[in-house]
Amino acid sequence: MAIVGGFDIHRKQITFDYADTVTGQVRRGRIEPACRLVLRAWLGRFAGRSDVTFAVEGCTGWLFVVQELQRAGITALLAEPAETAHLCGPKLHAKTDKTDSRHLRVLVADGKVPASWIPPEQACELRMLLQLYRDLAEEHTAWSQRIHATLFHQGVPSMASRLSSAQARAVLASGQDIGLSAAGAQAVQVALRQMEALEAEMGPVHAQIAAFARRQIACKTLQQQMFGVGPLVAAVIWAFLGDARRFSSSAQAVRHTGLDVTVYSSDGKRTPGHLSHQGPPILRWALFEAGHQASRANSPDHRYYADVAARIDANRAALSVARKLARRSHHILRALGDQAYAPVPAGR
DSSP states (O other), X not given: OOEEEEEEEOSXXXXXXXXXXXXXXEEEEEESSOSHHHHHHHHGGGTTOSOEEEEEESSTTHHHHHHHHHHTTOEEEEEOHHHHHXXXXXXXXXXXXXXXXXXXXXXXXXXXXXXXXXXXXXXHHHHHHHHHHHHHHHHHHHHHHHHHHHHHHTTOOOSOSSSOOHHHHHHHHHTOOSSOOHHHHHHHHHHHHHHHXXXXXXXXXXXXXXXXXXXXXXXXXXXXXXXTOOHHHHHHHXXXXXXXXXXXXXXXXXXXXXXXXXXXXXXXXXXXXXEOOOSOHHHHHHHHHHHHGGGSTTSTTHHHXXXXXXXXXXXXXXXXXXXXXXXXXHHHHHHHGGGGGOOOOOOO
């Protein structure tokens, strides 16, 4: 390699540090503002060169930086943030943007960048759709909880467990005398309108995700081979678990999801285990929801689920099944090889 460097990304600027391994010359500075067009112009200095490599941490903003590096024919390395920080060693100096970019440049030069998977364009687009759907769903749940809280606070019996009943919504929206104060009734009606607006947005987004999952071979295979995995969960696994070939074992895939249990033990003392929560939250959510489907009697994991639920509780049982699903997903995607992330033609 002739040019090696690192970028430290922030909303206002990108700090760079790169060196010529032949001459030993080092250049440092900032790219301002941190946007696609300015970065594209700055990368023009490396036009025509095929021996340039830059690393960037996998934090917010990495997508457009990596895309522009690839567009310019520059090798892009996406560094895993936690491992990158660990390689800094003990904190012996102040942490600044300059030291962070220099640290990445040194890792590139030494060939020690803890590289993350860079998803193909379709996976990046699907990730955004999935995250949008998840955000809408969380907001919908929040408004539903506000309604339940208002009803309980004013001593009104709950209309339905999740307000999915059309009759319950009609009663609440009609303003019938159910024991709410004027302000309470207004709060409930506003919440119902917000929920309806969110449902109107969620429908088309879900339809887009389901249409993609019907055409994508890995998503179809995940649905066919795993009980409780529908189009939405299959799409989340495909987009966020990523190329399974980068994991040496299914245990590493589970660790990537953040569903692995961490334990601290010393001198015979051991704290209760807890989930590491290191992976994408949306991936844990999808696997957990799929894990709950094992409560059905026709699930192949039903006996295992029932045993764990009886011994501990239903949520722990769902988590245990979720870990099994993560391992199965790893094996399914790994077996598909290059097919798993082959581009999907546009269509309905």
